[in-house]
Amino acid sequence: METARKILVVDDESDILDFITYNLKKEGYLVATAFNGAQAIEVSKTFKPDLILLDVMMPVMDGIETCAHLKSLPEFAKTFIVFLTARAEEYSEIAGFQAGADDYIAKPIKPKVLITRLNAILRRKEKEETASTKLIVGDITIDRDSFLVYRGTEKIQLARKEFELLFLLASKPGKVFTRDYILEKVWGDEVLVVDRTIDVHIRKIREKLGDDYIGTVKGVGYKFEI
Amino acid sequence: METARKILVVDDESDILDFITYNLKKEGYLVATAFNGAQAIEVSKTFKPDLILLDVMMPVMDGIETCAHLKSLPEFAKTFIVFLTARAEEYSEIAGFQAGADDYIAKPIKPKVLITRLNAILRRKEKEETASTKLIVGDITIDRDSFLVYRGTEKIQLARKEFELLFLLASKPGKVFTRDYILEKVWGDEVLVVDRTIDVHIRKIREKLGDDYIGTVKGVGYKFEI
DNA sequence: GGGCAGGGTTAAATTAATGTTAACCGATTA
DNA sequence: TAATCGGTTAACATTAATTTAACCCTGCCC
Numbered sequence: 001m002e003t004a005r006k007i008l009v010v011d012d013e014s015d016i017l018d019f020i021t022y023n024l025k026k027e028g029y030l031v032a033t034a035f036n037g038a039q040a041i042e043v044s045k046t047f048k049p050d051l052i053l054l055d056v057m058m059p060v061m062d063g064i065e066t067c068a069h070l071k072s073l074p075e076f077a078k079t080f081i082v083f084l085t086a087r088a089e090e091y092s093e094i095a096g097f098q099a100g101a102d103d104y105i106a107k108p109i110k111p112k113v114l115i116t117r118l119n120a121i122l123r124r125k126e127k128e129e130t131a132s133t134k135l136i137v138g139d140i141t142i143d144r145d146s147f148l149v150y151r152g153t154e155k156i157q158l159a160r161k162e163f164e165l166l167f168l169l170a171s172k173p174g175k176v177f178t179r180d181y182i183l184e185k186v187w188g189d190e191v192l193v194v195d196r197t198i199d200v201h202i203r204k205i206r207e208k209l210g211d212d213y214i215g216t217v218k219g220v221g222y223k224f225e226i
Numbered sequence: 227m228e229t230a231r232k233i234l235v236v237d238d239e240s241d242i243l244d245f246i247t248y249n250l251k252k253e254g255y256l257v258a259t260a261f262n263g264a265q266a267i268e269v270s271k272t273f274k275p276d277l278i279l280l281d282v283m284m285p286v287m288d289g290i291e292t293c294a295h296l297k298s299l300p301e302f303a304k305t306f307i308v309f310l311t312a313r314a315e316e317y318s319e320i321a322g323f324q325a326g327a328d329d330y331i332a333k334p335i336k337p338k339v340l341i342t343r344l345n346a347i348l349r350r351k352e353k354e355e356t357a358s359t360k361l362i363v364g365d366i367t368i369d370r371d372s373f374l375v376y377r378g379t380e381k382i383q384l385a386r387k388e389f390e391l392l393f394l395l396a397s398k399p400g401k402v403f404t405r406d407y408i409l410e411k412v413w414g415d416e417v418l419v420v421d422r423t424i425d426v427h428i429r430k431i432r433e434k435l436g437d438d439y440i441g442t443v444k445g446v447g448y449k450f451e452i
Numbered sequence: 453g454g455g456c457a458g459g460g461t462t463a464a465a466t467t468a469a470t471g472t473t474a475a476c477c478g479a480t481t482a
Numbered sequence: 483t484a485a486t487c488g489g490t491t492a493a494c495a496t497t498a499a500t501t502t503a504a505c506c507c508t509g510c511c512c
Binding site for chain 2: 499500502503
């Protein structure tokens with residue numbers, strides 16, 4: 001049972017607003033509009049859009065600010081935000097990703113492209129919502145939607161890094177992950193943290209889950225025990 | 227005798243395609259492109275890429291579908307698939323890894339990062355291809371992934387040097403390895419250890435595995451008994 | 453038998469790697 | 483502003499891996 005998807009379009013130019021609105025409505029989307037960031041936030045609260053199409057360049061409160069603001073509100077954490085950017089050239093420098101944008105579409109907008117991309121994005125969102133995101137290994141269940149870990153039926157709360165670390169190890173039970181690899185995957189490329197940091201997180205996981213789930217292979221790394 | 231690595235880049239936006247292609251070619255890679263998943267599968271069959279760089283978000287057939295499909299075909303089981311994800315997502319949020327992706331790179335893409343990462347990934351792939359992760363000799367199985375040795379079904383834990391030493395000997399069962407060679411391979415060039423050290427490690431392996439697996443050839447070295 | 457070459461064995465010494473704790477910092481929240 | 487939480491680090495403790503040293507076989511040759 002499919003209900004129509006709701007899209008909020010935000011742009012300070014009313015021609016563009018009209019143009020996009022027209023095309024989206026033709027596709028069967030429910031559309032709301034706003035002229036600036038402040039208005040967008042206002043409207044969002046009642047309209048509860050599935051996706052927000054946000055012009056980067058706006059007076060008063062620009063797209064990036066708006067996006068950052070929206071993403072900071074828990075109720076919109078799962079709302080997709082797509083930027084409209086002036087040109088794709090420097091797409092590698094789109095600051096919006098830092099603000100939490102999920103994708104972007106380059107102007108000038110071609111109706112066909114707009115529609116295909118939005119369809120793709122929403123389809124993906126749907127999949128993410130439906131798809132079970134659970135990882136089950138032995139009596140441990142890791143659910144990345146709720147950010148919870150279960151041992152049997154007992155709920156266990158892990159902090160973010162702990163969660164990511166456990167998730168990584170559990171994604172290939174039995175395989176030993178080297179410290180370098182763990183750092184790259186959980187901490188990222190640029191971040192440089194000291195070796196002990198991993199140990200401390202491992203310790204916290206063991207403290208919460210029990211000592212039998214994560215094994216140490218000295219001189220090599222850690223693994224999830226099967 | 228290195229032949230250039232082949233990379234297939236898949237994205238629905240031609241700017242991105244061009245941008246990535248340009249950077250990869252500059253690095254000496256052979257590059258093919260595709261606009262969507264269906265095309266990617268088509269091209270792969272003739273181009274036989276070593277690695278596929280796959281945008282997650284695409285209309286028609288998205289990255290995850292495409293990846294799952296490719297991985298289901300035996301001929302691409304060993305092709306590395308790397309996702310391009312829009313957000314800088316946490317590891318566990320990458321839905322794609324369940325579809326069999328080997329790695330991911332977050333947009334926006336910085337050319338330098340892209341190249342570094344791909345080089346690293348391809349190096350890893352090469353290593354995996356050369357050094358098989360599992361070694362089976364008689365009733366002994368040596369598994370690099372988990373750093374475990376099995377005698378029959380019995381799990382045996384070896385320390386790192388012991389493991390490397392056994393792995394070396396077992397890589398050519400029956401062949402006698404001289405002490406010098408063993409030192410070079412297991413200990414490395416710089417390290418200078420006394421001769422007895424090898425004996426002690428051999429002894430520990432025999433202690434854990436049994437006396438019948440490693441043979442001594444006086445005046446020459448050691449070998450794995452067939 | 454004595455001596456020696458080549459390992460084998462053991463335990464002690466050393467070093468490397470990880471575990472643990474407490475403290476600090478910054479962000480967020482009460 | 484205090485309090486809490488997550489993340490990180492530094493300092494120290496603990497444990498295990500590795501190496502060394504000392505001594506023991508065994509076979510061989512004179």
